[in-house]
Amino acid sequence: MTESWPTSPEEARRLQERLRDQVVTEDRLGPVRAVAGADAHYAPVQGLTWAAAVIATFENLELEESVLACQRTAFPYVSGLLSFREAPTMLDALARLSRTPDLLLVDGQGIAHPRRLGLASHVGLLADIPTIGVAKTRLVGRYEEPGPARGAWSPLLHRREVVGAVLRTRPGTRPLFVSPGHRVGLSTAIDLVLRCTPRFRLSEPIRLADRLSREHAP
DNA sequence: GCGACAG
DNA sequence: ATCTTGTCGC
Numbered sequence: 001m002t003e004s005w006p007t008s009p010e011e012a013r014r015l016q017e018r019l020r021d022q023v024v025t026e027d028r029l030g031p032v033r034a035v036a037g038a039d040a041h042y043a044p045v046q047g048l049t050w051a052a053a054v055i056a057t058f059e060n061l062e063l064e065e066s067v068l069a070c071q072r073t074a075f076p077y078v079s080g081l082l083s084f085r086e087a088p089t090m091l092d093a094l095a096r097l098s099r100t101p102d103l104l105l106v107d108g109q110g111i112a113h114p115r116r117l118g119l120a121s122h123v124g125l126l127a128d129i130p131t132i133g134v135a136k137t138r139l140v141g142r143y144e145e146p147g148p149a150r151g152a153w154s155p156l157l158h159r160r161e162v163v164g165a166v167l168r169t170r171p172g173t174r175p176l177f178v179s180p181g182h183r184v185g186l187s188t189a190i191d192l193v194l195r196c197t198p199r200f201r202l203s204e205p206i207r208l209a210d211r212l213s214r215e216h217a218p
Numbered sequence: 219g220c221g222a223c224a225g
Numbered sequence: 226a227t228c229t230t231g232t233c234g235c
Contacts, residue, residue: 040225042226049226077226079223086225086226108224118224139224172235177224 005088006075012084016115016122023121025111028183029103029130032058035196036101037205038093038123040086041213042073049073051089052213054205055101061196061204066212069093079139080114083122090119094127101129103184105196105205109133110189112156112164112179114140124182131181132189133164134203138177146175151194153178165190169197176201 006012035058040051054066069092075085086108094104109118110133117125118139124131141158143166150171156164156179164179167190178193180186196203202210 040226042225044227077225079225082224113224133224135224137224140222 006084009078009081012075012078012081013115016117019122019125020116022125023111023116024183025180025185026183027185027188029188032102032192034058034064034099034101034103035061035205036094036097036104037203037207037209038090038104039107039206039209039213040090047073049086049089050213050216051086051093052209052216053090053093053097054208054212055097055099056205056208058102058195061198063208065097066208067093067096068212068216069096070216082108083117083119086119087123087126090123091126094123103192104129104131104181105134105193105203106131106181107134107136107206107210109135109139109177110164110179110181112139112141112158112177116163118179118181120179120181130183132184132193133177133179133181134193134206135177135179136174136202138166148172153190162186167193169194169203170199170201173201176203
């Protein structure tokens with residue numbers, strides 16, 4: 001499944017161009033009961049990448065299962081090519097879950113990407129599961145600052161296209177950059193992310209995954 | 219040519 | 226992402 005994984009940035013960009021049309025940006029998901037969150041961290045000294053995947057109940061966002069995966073970091077960090085660095089380990093973690101989640105929230109962009117294939121879209125495509133990109137900062141696109149109330153959002157535009165939403169998940173904090181990953185439309189993505197982010201700035205599944213991977217990275 | 223640039 | 230303490234504010 002990870003055979004012929006790109007080695008160079010040029011090769012990676014070519015693969016993105018070849019896969020971009022396979023990403024589905026319309027709702028193709030069933031009832032959401034189990035929501036997963038995925039995040040990765042690095043241990044530079046050991047040259048390792050740690051990825052965590054958790055599953056929480058969509059209803060109360062309580063942790064149900066958490067797994068970890070670790071691999072040697074094999075691709076450099078290049079803006080726009082993050083998936084080639086994190087996806088292998090993230091997919092490893094997802095495969096360790098006892099069941100397939102109904103939805104996956106990924107710490108990174110979905111289609112709000114130069115070639116419409118951010119980490120969330122790439123992982124969703126390879127695992128064939130509905131995903132949403134939930135990033136803390138912008139990669140591409142222009143936008144107007146969303147209102148101060150929780151739930152306020154403004155479109156993220158890139159090359160005349162709406163590629164995501166800048167969403168205020170909590171008053172007094174910086175907004176999140178939400179974009180369809182795979183098999184989830186933008187409006188549904190916004191709704192789902194809000195439901196998964198009832199209290200803090202970050203979505204609960206991602207917070208749980210972030211905490212877990214961070215504990216095992218040092 | 220000059221900035222911008224997920225994690 | 227990672228390197229890093231205290232500190233201001235709700």
